[in-house]
Amino acid sequence: MMKKQMLAAMSAAVLGAFALNAWAAPAVPMGAHHAKMKCETCHTKDNAVKGNAFVPPSDKTCEGCHGSYAALAKKTAGGSEPNPHYSAHYGESLSCSACHRQHEKPQSYCNNCHDFRHKMP
Amino acid sequence: MKKNIIQKETSRRSLIKAGAAVICAGAAASHAAPAPAKARFDKIYDVIVVGSGFAALAAALRAREQGAHVLLIEKMPAFGGNSAINGGAFAVAGSPLQEKSGIKDSPELMLKDMIRSGRGLSHVDLLKMIVEGTRPAFDWVVSYGVKFKPFVQHFGGHSVPRIMQTVESTGGGITRPLAEACLKKGVEMHRRAMMRDFIRSADGRVIGLKVREGYIFPKEDSGVDVTYGARRGVVMATGGFSRNIWFRSQQDPLLDSRLDSTNQPGATGEGLLKMLAIGGAPVQLDQIQLGPWSSPEEKGFGLVSQFNTIAGFPMGIMVDPRTGRRFCNELADRKERADKILTMIENGKPVYPICFTDTKGVAKAQTLKNGLKYGVIHKFDSLEAIARGFHMPVEAFVAQVKEFNGYVRAKDDKQFHRPLQLAIVLDKPPFYAVKVWPKVHYCMGGVGINPKAEVLDVMGRPIPGLFAAGEVTGGAHGASRLGGCAIADGLCFGRIAGLSAASSTPVDL
Numbered sequence: 075m076m077k078k079q080m081l082a083a084m085s086a087a088v089l090g091a092f093a094l095n096a097w098a099a100p101a102v103p104m105g106a107h108h109a110k111m112k113c114e115t116c117h118t119k120d121n122a123v124k125g126n127a128f129v130p131p132s133d134k135t136c137e138g139c140h141g142s143y144a145a146l147a148k149k150t151a152g153g154s155e156p157n158p159h160y161s162a163h164y165g166e167s168l169s170c171s172a173c174h175r176q177h178e179k180p181q182s183y184c185n186n187c188h189d190f191r192h193k194m195p
Numbered sequence: 196m197k198k199n200i201i202q203k204e205t206s207r208r209s210l211i212k213a214g215a216a217v218i219c220a221g222a223a224a225s226h227a228a229p230a231p232a233k234a235r236f237d238k239i240y241d242v243i244v245v246g247s248g249f250a251a252l253a254a255a256l257r258a259r260e261q262g263a264h265v266l267l268i269e270k271m272p273a274f275g276g277n278s279a280i281n282g283g284a285f286a287v288a289g290s291p292l293q294e295k296s297g298i299k300d301s302p303e304l305m306l307k308d309m310i311r312s313g314r315g316l317s318h319v320d321l322l323k324m325i326v327e328g329t330r331p332a333f334d335w336v337v338s339y340g341v342k343f344k345p346f347v348q349h350f351g352g353h354s355v356p357r358i359m360q361t362v363e364s365t366g367g368g369i370t371r372p373l374a375e376a377c378l379k380k381g382v383e384m385h386r387r388a389m390m391r392d393f394i395r396s397a398d399g400r401v402i403g404l405k406v407r408e409g410y411i412f413p414k415e416d417s418g419v420d421v422t423y424g425a426r427r428g429v430v431m432a433t434g435g436f437s438r439n440i441w442f443r444s445q446q447d448p449l450l451d452s453r454l455d456s457t458n459q460p461g462a463t464g465e466g467l468l469k470m471l472a473i474g475g476a477p478v479q480l481d482q483i484q485l486g487p488w489s490s491p492e493e494k495g496f497g498l499v500s501q502f503n504t505i506a507g508f509p510m511g512i513m514v515d516p517r518t519g520r521r522f523c524n525e526l527a528d529r530k531e532r533a534d535k536i537l538t539m540i541e542n543g544k545p546v547y548p549i550c551f552t553d554t555k556g557v558a559k560a561q562t563l564k565n566g567l568k569y570g571v572i573h574k575f576d577s578l579e580a581i582a583r584g585f586h587m588p589v590e591a592f593v594a595q596v597k598e599f600n601g602y603v604r605a606k607d608d609k610q611f612h613r614p615l616q617l618a619i620v621l622d623k624p625p626f627y628a629v630k631v632w633p634k635v636h637y638c639m640g641g642v643g644i645n646p647k648a649e650v651l652d653v654m655g656r657p658i659p660g661l662f663a664a665g666e667v668t669g670g671a672h673g674a675s676r677l678g679g680c681a682i683a684d685g686l687c688f689g690r691i692a693g694l695s696a697a698s699s700t701p702v703d704l
Contacts, residue, residue: 168273
């Protein structure tokens with residue numbers, strides 16, 4: 075409860091720092107892991123569009139903490155399902171947030187066409 | 196190392212730096228660096244390409260090769276569009292492998308095949324640009340690292356084998372190398388960037404775009420509005436509208452929501468609609484192709500499409516499960532096959548045909564393993580088991596297989612006159628079978644263009660500054676597109692559009 079209130083206050087402060095002109099941060103709670111962090115961990119100044127930081131972050135931001143796309147592909151290779159971090163269709167061009175959404179349930183982009191059984195965090 | 200994909204605005208300092216870099220690199224003086232924008236635009240380029248499939252990547256790379264400063268925008272969170280998920284089959288008239296295999300082919304023969312397939316509706320001036328361009332485009336993509344299988348394939352409707360397929364059996368085998376080449380050569384590429392509108396000068400020339408950066412498909416109100424200027428041209432390469440159920444069913448009421456599509460979710464046609472809205476000429480919008488090789492047991496293009504294309508149709512047979520009998524030439528073009536399949540409706544419900552081949556036939560089917568794993572390709576130890584598994588009359592089915600095997604030995608299909616060059620006697624268990632039902636696959640219609648890829652208005656005049664290529668255009672394929680010709684069209688006209696845009700007289704912005 076205390077954490078939630080602090081987070082809400084922090085969000086309000088951050089929101090106030092930016093001019094919101096076309097889009098507002100969704101109110102849906104984010105995944106448990108990132109919920110412990112500051113908004114600007116992902117919504118950095120560098121990711122802002124015309125000063126608005128609340129757009130999907132660049133993959134570089136994700137990779138800054140989680141490692142490169144190539145390293146992740148190595149880590150997840152060899153499972154019973156096709157490698158979620160590498161495919162012949164997209165290589166490394168599929169954005170992290172195409173699947174790993176933080177303000178909504180995760181969703182496998184592969185399963186727009188396939189029926190893979192990836193377990194997503 | 197991961198490619199540095201730019202997804203945010205460049206600051207003024209970076210612009211100046213970029214300008215300095217271009218000067219140091221000795222770029223041609225006629226192609227100015229991106230300039231600090233006047234009040235109207237956040238940033239100015241020479242050429243802006245919308246989309247990221249075959250046509251878009253070809254246009255962007257070709258324009259960049261001419262020294263133009265290029266921005267490519269893609270509304271989805273991945274590059275490639277439908278191109279990245281298609282079967283990677285490229286029809287090439289006069290490929291090195293055809294020459295090596297002794298296959299006699301030519302642009303003239305390919306032109307005849309495409310005219311016949313188009314049922315006489317094709318715009319021949321556009322077709323000529325495609326058939327003359329396949330070999331140069333093939334050599335071009337190979338020079339950027341695209342790898343093809345070491346054999347030529349024969350697809351339905353083509354009179355000779357001429358299909359070159361990527362080793363991955365997917366168009367990603369082309370889009371990935373081309374996207375990497377674009378990045379390497381300095382094309383700026385943005386994902387999650389949705390084109391919202393054209394910006395035109397007072398005299399009607401397209402001089403830029405309003406774009407929503409940070410867009411999250413399909414949330415209409417997501418993202419932040421940005422404006423980009425295009426000194427030389429905008430190339431629309433936004434693909435078809437197979438996923439736009441409203442618009443496709445306006446053209447053909449049979450294509451309602453009950454029919455799935457092979458397309459990626461973003462194939463909703465906004466780019467086409469924007470061009471029509473500013474007076475682009477609509478061409479043959481009701482000519483919408485169904486893919487005859489899909490399975491009702493899986494979503495979209497799935498795994499069965501590739502299985503049928505490379506194994507089931509050329510090396511097996513397709514039968515009506517009510518009779519156990521064949522009902523069409525399995526290598527006829529897509530329209531003929533899809534139309535035949537769609538007649539198989541009983542009491543308002545589809546009767547799914549069964550397509551199968553034997554162990555020899557599946558040798559090159561790359562999706563076999565996964566198809567078995569996910570239950571969309573079915574394995575049987577005997578012909579009788581196939582018949583029982585799909586509730587077909589056993590004797591009639593077995594007799595049909597025997598009859599077909601006779602045609603193969605005699606090299607003459609007396610039932611449907613199918614070319615049998617690749618056919619095999621179906622005699623070696625285990626057998627592999629699938630259910631078949633068509634899905635909305637390709638929109639032959641689109642905006643009108645001329646052989647220079649300029650977009651034509653409803654009076655037949657080019658709209659200055661506006662070019663288009665690939666599936667978003669209409670006219671080339673007429674009533675039915677031949678397999679392998681979407682890549683041909685996308686790459687050939689993409690290259691033409693990129694060259695035309697880069698060569699256009701620039702306007703001062």
